[in-house]
Amino acid sequence: MNFFLNSSFNAKNSGIEHAQLKRAKLFEKFGEDYRLVFREWNPLLHFHLNNNGINDKYILNIFDYFQEATNVQKKKIRPKDVNFGVTNLRYEAEKDNNRVIVYSNNQIVARINLFDKDVTNDQIVKSVELFDGFANLYRVDFYDYRGFLSMAQWYTPDNKIATETWYTPEGRPAIEDYFRLNAQGKMEKSGFKTIDKTGTVRTHNNIVGLIKEFLEQINVEFMDQDHPNIYVMDRSDYFEEILENLSSPTYTVLHLHNSHAGDAQEPDTSIMNNNYEYSLTDANRYDAIVSATEKQTKDVKRRFNPDVDMFTIPVGVIKNEDLKGQRIPMKDRKKHSIVVTARVAPEKQINKIIDAMGMAKKEVPDINMDVYGYVDHSNDDIAMKRINASLDEYDLRDAVSLHSYTNDVTGVQRNAQLYALASVMEGFNLALMEAQAQGDVGITFDTNYGPNELIVNNENGYVVDYDDTKSLSDRMVKLFTDDELLQKMSDQAYELSNRFSEDSVWADWKQLINSAKKTWQDKLKTYHFDIKKGLSDMEHTEEV
Structure with a gap:
């Protein structure tokens, strides 16, 4: 069985949850069974996952499991x-x-x-x-x-x-x-x-003890001599310290959904991202590490030199029907438009995109941008304070529209011309990949990891030096003042999206699954299955 481990799933989720959904649908398409495993009690878990097309049989919550409520007949309590x-x-x-x-x-x-x-x-x-x-x-x-x-x-x-x-x-x-x-x-x-x-x-x-009891039980329950129990830690909290100590064999995978370094631009020397510090310190106790980009895979190998297998598997998948869908010409989209679909958070630096727009406004007076995403109010609402300061500095309040989280991401991307990024760090960036699949031209800082790989410089967009807002602005002007160039790069955005087709990404996952199968028999040699024979239908005799 393939287990994808996380904490919870709600109405508004991060890129990790969206990546899990894409992987789940990919596994379903190719007939590979899986379970989405969640450790937090959530009375709306099945509601939210069902709304995202996940059947109850694929949902495995720790509390549901002990409550014998993994699959129940639904009814309404008024x-x-x-x-x-x-x-x-x-x-x-x-x-x-x-x-x-x-x-x-x-x-x-x-x-x-x-x-x-x-x-x-x-x-x-x-x-x-x-x-x-x-x-x-x-x-x-x-x-x-x-x-x-x-x-x-x-x-x-x-x-x-x-x-x-x-x-x-x-x-x-x-x-x-x-x-x-x-x-x-x-x-x-x-x-x-x-x-x-x-x-x-x-x-x-x-x-921790409750989670361990759960993992011990499901690992035996799903034990198969031919197919390994593969645990992919999408969020590794608690799981990272428990999986390595289970009494029955597993194939454990650390999935890096973000930069392993606190400063993604200094991957060899920066302090570690605290979300991965424990896992990377103990990485050799797992069986594999997955990252979403070739660049991060190389950086992790160079810095940590792990003894385990490393795989590069994109977290994004583009459906075949989307790759074959109708292409929207640039002339039929909102003119001189930029779109961003992301959390409004400090690390996304949306204010710097606004700064770049402000500089470009002299050459492109009708430049405009729509931002879709829920607001992160942490650090005294610093993200919105910076955005408001930039809007006022460049007089862009009529040009920039801030919207809440949208479920029609495809629709807003198909109507825009550019997709802009100015993040401090990324692990991949699903939104950019999805925008490119809709023909949006990408512009970004040279940010690790994802944006500088998703965007092939001078082909489907531009990658400028990290934190170089002036160069970001120059690329906006260049694209918005050259219709032929804009359309050419949009065409390439469509073409290069084939890198993330269902067949291509599934081939990457098959490599990992096949690698796990090769080691599984050796793991089983040290494991003794529980006795099942002779424990039922026994005759009872009265004691004399």
Whole structure:
């Protein structure tokens, strides 16, 4: 089995989650089974993944697994479906708060919170806050969107969480955790336990133990003598320290979705990206490392000299129908338009693209840009502060439109002429790849990794020196004042996108899978399968 490991999946996701979706669809297309594995409890996990075309059978969440809820019959739980065990109930809707207050004989019994309107308008129960006879909150029940009580939080008299219990859809407790006072007098989680259908209880000091129990079980459950269990760590937190210590054989893969170096422009000497520091330090304990670009593969080899196999596999895949789709000429697109589809975050440096536009405005007065993406408000909203400063400096508020996250990425890219990047670092940049597949001409700083490989300089766009905003501006002017050049580079953007066709990327994954198969038999030689024969249909004799 192929396992793709992550933390969670939500309405708004990063490039890692989008890369997982593309890989999942690729594996489905070529008949290779897989599971998307998530470690965080999320009552909307199946909802969001289903909306992105992922069937429940491919979703494997740790909590779902112990709750026996990986694949359940969906139903809708509405406010009046909740049983409170009392009579004379009165329901008062608070539409502004998207909740219903429940009373019995004028005494509050519960607050029923509904799933947000961006999820459903169908009045589906999200959580229920329960109150005792003195109107004290004593429990909050959380419902999975699929229609069952998933988790209950029990409160102390001073209104702090004491215990959390996760249930099967039939109502059997499956997981519990506990909160205790630490040395500073603050409540914190102090342990987990699982209870299986036979009543067997297993205890753990922390979430690491719970994850390890899960991985131990699924690794044996999916064990196959012919096909290795391949674990691809898309997000390696927790998994990185557990996988190497499982009692049964695995083929483990560290996937680098971003620069391994804190300063991507100094890959040989910079401090490591903290997301990969543990994994790269212990890289020789895994079986393979995957990066999305040839340049990063070479840089990792040169700096760390790992003993494990290294593979270059693009994280982006362009569907065959998109490669064969209708090409939109530059003259039929919004004139002198730039598009960016990315998080509005400090490391994306969208303000520098605006600076380049400001410099180009003298030569191209109608230059314009649309930015689509949710805003990262970290560091005192520094990203937006820089953007606003650039907009004011160059008087571009009428030329630059900031939009929220869009699900119609293809549509906005097909209407634009240029796709611009000024990132500090990247791991690949799916948005740029997708824009090129729609014929957008790319312009970027010489940024590691991805942009300076996706854009072939002077063919499908321009790569300028890192942080050279003036040169970025010059390329905008050059393209927007030469229609023939703009169209020529757009044609090349379409052509060079064949590098990321389904067949091409699948061939790269097949190399990794075949390599894993070659080592699998040697791994199995040191492993003894559990005894299964002779343990059932035994005769019972009475003791004398």
